[in-house]
Amino acid sequence: MTRSTETITPELHSYLVAHSEPVDDVLTDLAAETERLFPGFAGMQIGPEQGAFMTLLAQAVGARDVVEVGTFTGYSSICLARGIPADGALLACDISEEWTSVARRYWERAEVADRITLELGPALDTLRALPREPRFDLAFLDADKPGYVGYWEELVPRMRPGGLLLADNTLSHGRVVDPASTDASVQGIRDFNDRLVADDRVSQVLLPIGDGLTLARKR
Template sequence: MPETKNPQLTPELYAYVLDHNPPLDPVQEELVEITRARFGTAAAMQSAREQGPLLAFLVRLTGARQVVEVGTFTGFSALSMAQALPADGRLIACDISEEWTAVAREAWAKAGVADRVDLRIAPALDTLRALPREPWIDLVYLDADKGGYVDYWEELVPRMRPGGIIAADNTLFHGRVVDPRPTGDTAGIRAFNDRVASDGRVEALLLTVADGLTLARRL
């Protein structure tokens, strides 16, 4: 059995990591706190604090101008990516909740990036299927219903430009991906991980970032 080199992520070590990453700006901090205060346990759906700077880094690293997000919630990840986009960049944000995304809209406006975000309230699969089919997407962040990941993947990969990146969140799913008899969302993530690993259209890594983050590059 391979041995991990990952240290136990204690609160003190996590604080150290955050202290040595780019800090969240005031609008991001406020959004994190509003989400926690208004939505209780549902706030756990918000991407981890360190993922905001990571997503912004990926936007700049890839020179992304066309971004798609599947699963927006209260808009923290979209805000992070939109802030890193050039002025003519666009982010299509897919969600089904007017309530959650109303918070997102306020934050995007406050940060001055609302004009870069095209929010589409509809089942994400419908939105993706209506997008142009030629390769044009530079970056995707996938963080939605886990049972839908494989279907989203099949719509997204053909639309990725060569070198484009798909970042998929929760791909360790609280460590339950190793359960011998996975069900529900765990089974959905297991199926997704197997699909990505076997897909010759991409090269991919599953990283132990937050709850597991898969990065796949379109070949």
Template sequence: MTARTLNLDDALYRYVLDVSLRETPLLKRLRDETQALPMARWQVAPEQGQFLALLVKLTGARRLLEVGTFTGYSALCMAAALPDDGSLICCDIAGDYNAIALRYWQEAGLDGRIELRLAPALDTLATLETLGSFDLIFIDADKANYPCYLEHALRLLRVGGLAVFDNTLWSGRVLETHPDSADTRAIQALNLALKDDARVDLSLLPLGDGLTLCRKR
């Protein structure tokens, strides 16, 4: 939910992209189209998408779950990194942007690996517990439900699997002492709870708007 990594000046951020970003023309076109939308701020940064793809490969993940898909950029990054027998379930609510995601997945030839489920994410997650475990879960949906998404993720992940939360620095608003926003309070609560959660190994990376990795023990 940020167009770029926080707290890098323009020149240094440009350098990061110039020496490391391997964005395909299709991904670039999707990112540009997304930037023209009213809710463009929901888009993950391109370096985050590339990092998610690397996580898929590093972990050998085959079954992925994404909570919050928007125009499908992060899903496209992860699905492209899957082996041929891999799969990705995406949870989102119905919106005009769904058609953009489906169009780009089809153009990439990856629509057969991706299943889009349109319903409130908590409802979808409750139905997935009978379908076996997941290797990696990326969570970038409504922030007020982040603590609930953590509990669902830990039930759905295999031991050694990864839950990845986006926006855990929340543009610096996590530093507010008396936040008015329920979203800010939820992210603060998640961050504090994870610090002492013995069920996971943990790292909060200052990538994008903050990316928290939780490995299920």
């Protein structure tokens, strides 16, 4: 019996991507254009298997009202928007006009632009300005890591019971368990992970997809 998670070698990663929902031209072109326009930042995009997983998850929970904190050039927002119905809504939060101008073009190409609203500005302000009442079916957290706990505290009251919160990079490329890693991003993730296990408003699991994806369900 296996009680642990496989170490994912590059070969195994290629294999699991090849045996997941195929990545279409829109996402392939978006990943390539992001790499060309913003080399050095393209690694911030979620990977193909995580995208497929998030689309499927949004479909599985019947999500209609979704919020994303950290949009960049749009890869994850397209995956989420594809998982909600045509009359569903995705609120995308980011601070960068330059990066999200690429997202806007690809939302048009993916034919999901009409279900996405982009709010430009510090996401904490955007979230605080929303009525503090249960609304969202699904939330995806993928912005500045030191901000995660603050985003969490704004998001949880705005999730409907049974709603799912996803948080990316919760393994910090393995640095969460390296005592020598003390930078603000790693510490922000550690604080966030510790906050979640002590939060009885949710049940959660940290999955080894990409750089760690935490799934939390509001009770």
